Amino acid sequence: MAGKAGKESKKSKGELAEVLAELASLRREIEALKSPTVAALGATRTAEQVAKRASAFTPVQRARLIEALLQSGPQPPPQLGATVGLATGSLYHHLRELVAAGIATVEDKTYCLTPDGQQLAEALFALPHE
Incomplete structure (x- = not known):
């Protein structure tokens, strides 16, 4: 028992x-x-993926492009260039970098933020000033 x-x-x-x-x-x-x-x-995401996306916000010209897309939505290159003050060559260079990083996408010659790009941009632009 x-x-x-x-x-x-x-x-x-x-x-x-x-x-x-x-x-x-x-x-x-x-x-x-x-x-x-x-x-x-x-x-x-891996650290490498995060770094690639985060680096899309530098130099300041790319951050301005992202800000313009965030505030005004999808835009064609001439409108984006005028908004941020970039010449055609520089504009397309930075837009290619944003697409390669997965921050932006292009369809019918109009650029817009990807869902990840939108979320990251909203978070970064909402950070308090130093």
């Missing part, structure tokens, strides 16, 4: 350990939902 009670006790301790581990996992998931950490945001 004592042997049977001992087995039940071990089984109960094992089950309790599993329940506690699952509870700890659920607590971590809840905390992740509460705080805006990388894990909570569901980020799956």
Whole structure:
């Protein structure tokens, strides 16, 4: 009889350990939902991908192009060039860089921000001034 009670006790301790581990996992998931950490945001990009996208905001001419697309929506190159004051050659160079970084896309000779580009631009332009 004592042997049977001992087995039940071990089984109960094992089950309790599993329940506690699952509870700890659920607590971590809840905390992740509460705080805006990388894990909570569901980020799956590598550091290289992040750097490529972030570098699209430099030099300042690209940041101005992104700002113009963010504020005014899709635009053809002549309108963008006039808005930010870029000559044709420089304009197309910067637009190609934005497309290559996944920040902008072009369709029917009109440039617009990609969903990722829009989200990143909104976040960066919303940062407080130093």
